[in-house]
Amino acid sequence: VSREVQAHDTVVRFGSAAVGGDKFAVIAGPCSVESEAQLMAVAEVVKKHGAVALRGGAYKPRTSPYDFQGMGAEGLKLLHKANQQLGLPTVSEVMEVGQVDTMCEYVDCLQIGARNMQNYALLKAVGESKKPVLLKRGLSATIEELLLAAEYIYDAGNPNIILCERGIRTYETATRNTLDLNAVAYLKQRTHLPVVVDPSHGTGVRELVIPLSRAAAAVGADGIIVESHLNPCEALSDGHQALTGPMFEQLMQELKPFVEAA
Numbered sequence: 001v002s003r004e005v006q007a008h009d010t011v012v013r014f015g016s017a018a019v020g021g022d023k024f025a026v027i028a029g030p031c032s033v034e035s036e037a038q039l040m041a042v043a044e045v046v047k048k049h050g051a052v053a054l055r056g057g058a059y060k061p062r063t064s065p066y067d068f069q070g071m072g073a074e075g076l077k078l079l080h081k082a083n084q085q086l087g088l089p090t091v092s093e094v095m096e097v098g099q100v101d102t103m104c105e106y107v108d109c110l111q112i113g114a115r116n117m118q119n120y121a122l123l124k125a126v127g128e129s130k131k132p133v134l135l136k137r138g139l140s141a142t143i144e145e146l147l148l149a150a151e152y153i154y155d156a157g158n159p160n161i162i163l164c165e166r167g168i169r170t171y172e173t174a175t176r177n178t179l180d181l182n183a184v185a186y187l188k189q190r191t192h193l194p195v196v197v198d199p200s201h202g203t204g205v206r207e208l209v210i211p212l213s214r215a216a217a218a219v220g221a222d223g224i225i226v227e228s229h230l231n232p233c234e235a236l237s238d239g240h241q242a243l244t245g246p247m248f249e250q251l252m253q254e255l256k257p258f259v260e261a262a
């Protein structure tokens with residue numbers, strides 16, 4: 001995935017979405033798919049304001065086994081329905097090799113979560129699937145380890161990889177993670193793959209998501225993947241970091257020069 005092998009930028013396309021190249025791509029949606037009403041309502045809002053793809057977890061890697069684990073296959077069907085109704089391609093996390101085939105039927109881009117960045121069997125499986133992959137940096141992974149994880153997918157035959165900086169674990173506790181914007185600038189030099197930022201998990205704080213999204217655009221990221229929920233107080237996961245509808249609209253307003261760049 002090195003620039004020494006390919007000088008020009010890779011653009012990863014799924015449905016009508018393109019990540020990489022000149023336009024800043026915003027992928028948005030809830031942390032978890034919770035119900036048809038919840039998903040459709042937020043999908044309409046993010047689409048209206050210019051998101052190019054809808055995110056939503058059906059299989060959730062929760063720190064506590066007692067927390068909501070996701071809707072599973074039902075959630076995948078709702079994502080599929082949202083895409084059919086709104087024409088908004090979808091991104092959702094795959095957690096196990098056994099889920100890859102089903103996920104490929106229902107969603108347009110497979111997310112590898114931070115906790116699975118070094119699950120090499122899973123990396124090989126999504127590599128063989130040829131579906132676009134959004135690969136998140138591990139909680140304590142170096143940039144080199146992220147690039148080598150991407151090599152696993154590439155080497156298995158799949159060049160459609162989007163890298164994602166989602167914050168790393170440091171000694172700082174004021175925010176959920178420390179968003180490593182160095183990594184974005186560095187990766188843009190080292191690799192031809194598109195790089196997106198996840199300011200939601202990167203900060204864990206709703207009020208910090210818009211400023212860090214602007215920072216992501218300024219540092220040269222190809223886009224962001226951001227959590228949004230129309231009623232965050234009732235969200236079944238990550239409500240404290242979800243942008244409300246009006247906040248999402250404000251975010252898109254502030255990113256306009258990047259989103260609309262020719």
Ligand code: PEP
Pocket residue numbers: 031057061112113114115136166198201
């Ligand atoms: C998510 O996108 O909801 C998620 C679980 O992200 P991460 O793997 O970065 O923690």
Ligand code: MN
Pocket residue numbers: 031032201227237238
């Ligand atoms: Mn989340």
